[in-house]
Amino acid sequence: MIPIVRSDEVTTALAEGAAIVALESTIITHGMPHPQNLEVARQVEADVRAKGAVPATIAVIDGTLHIGLNADQLEALSQAKGVAKLSRADMAACIATGGTGATTVAATMIAAHLAGIHVFATGGIGGVHRGAENSFDISADLMELAQTPVTVVAAGAKAILDVAKTLEVLETQGVPVIAVGQDMFPAFWSRGSKLKAPLRMDDPADIARAHRMRAALGLPGGQLVANPIPADAEIAAETLAPIIAQAQNDATRAGITGKSVTPYLLQRIFELTEGASLTANIALVRNNAQFAAQIAIELRDKG
Template identity: 55%
Template sequence: MHDFLDIHSDVAAALRAGRPVVALESTIISHGMPYPQNVQTAREVENIIREQGAVPATIGIIDGRIKIGLTDEELESFGQASNVHKVSRRDLPYVVAAKKNGATTVAATMICAQLAGIKVFVTGGIGGVHREGELTMDISADLTELAQTDVAVICAGAKSILDLGRTLEYLETHGVPVIGYQSDDFPAFYTRSSGHGVDYRLDAPEEIARFLHTKWALGLKGGAVVANPVPETHALDAQAMESHIDNALAEAKAQGIKGKDATPFLLAKMKEITGGQSLDTNIALVKHNAHVGAQIAVAYANLK
């Protein structure tokens, strides 16, 4: 598989030595945030991971090569380029074979992380079952990837524009454990609680590392969701956000926006409606996830 991968020298050295590595997606740079906040956030997130004693590996595709760890220049390019494909499992072989540029979603980042031997991945929020998913069958490939790929995903829950109840039901059906980090409640991205519980609450990185090690040592395939609520200082009001989401969803429906275009549209609409507050919250939760995810990666490496 390394025929398809270019592994950054820092990442390769860490993997050879058994030191902790944390995977990061690139869709959040190219499709999730506006420039220049996207590139600035990506660099700050990588620095947070380094400060915790782990090595960051931002993953993206450049000229058909899967890059496990991006240079500073490559990060800048992802932040400004307009010809970057949004790549999930379905898109990965096309973008690689056609030698295109691609930013990896949660699902594609998990695939590439597993190819490189990385077990811990930090993102903002996972995808899930979309509202009215029982009619549209619009279910994120993130969920099916979590059911089959051995990578832990540290996130602020699922994006609150989704049907969170059905998302959790899907994960339960496919045997994906949902762990609340220092929380009994499943967070809803912008807010600390969705009104739904988690499967297990674990309060220390070492506990989560032991859980992951045991799961995979038992031969239980698939990932795990580590749900880490947004810091209270940046959490938004749940009732107000629900009203904003309803308005954004109605506009997306009226414009016929769906599929892979839906989430970028809705996130941009939320930024517009909230006067930028949702973007500030998005940045804060990604940084918080990086802090916790790096600690988990360090604890997991110590176990190994």
């Protein structure tokens, strides 16, 4: 049996057929320092509730998969040390050995589907890293989107990635990529990129219908909903380009590889932007949580 616990709030929501939005936990453990991480986690959950849905922050704690965290658990996780960063490859091992781990996009999708939650809000998905033709560094998030039926709301792929190649892999894997409110694929900290999104839907009801239609057609996998950062919070792409390039060069010189690449780059960009990248990140995560709640409500009301 899977050691799984649903919070009281999530248990009630599932029993009543309420709208639920899954939330990842790596933003708490690997995204920012305490106490800011706790403040942001609480704010994102509050954003979901304010839109009429129930938040379910997901994490593995002492070998138990938690779907929704209570206030004490959220605070403890925000201060925990040595927390693993879990994806598809190591999630089961962490649970089996009694470990504690925060869920990435892929692991959160797996847990959400297991719990019967259909919508998940995050910051940005992982993807194809720059130089992947040599390193073969491609995030498991892309393959998870191809096989696990959860609609994921993100501000596109993280801007540190090779976004064009990321879109190519998503297309190959048959993942719908839906931009909201614009034709361009958003670039995480920036609203636009030079890349056109394959699909556009501005109404949460349309996105919910597309989610249900994939299930009706028997198609595997989820949807990526690319929701641009609010205009007043974005950092211009031309401002970020040289900063990202410097961070990439610094990572190469430092010999950073594997799972360590993304957190290193995000921290380096935070330093080079004097904190502006984190401020933008918080804004886009909150924006995604609010939009995800609207999709979840449409799925509930017309499911």
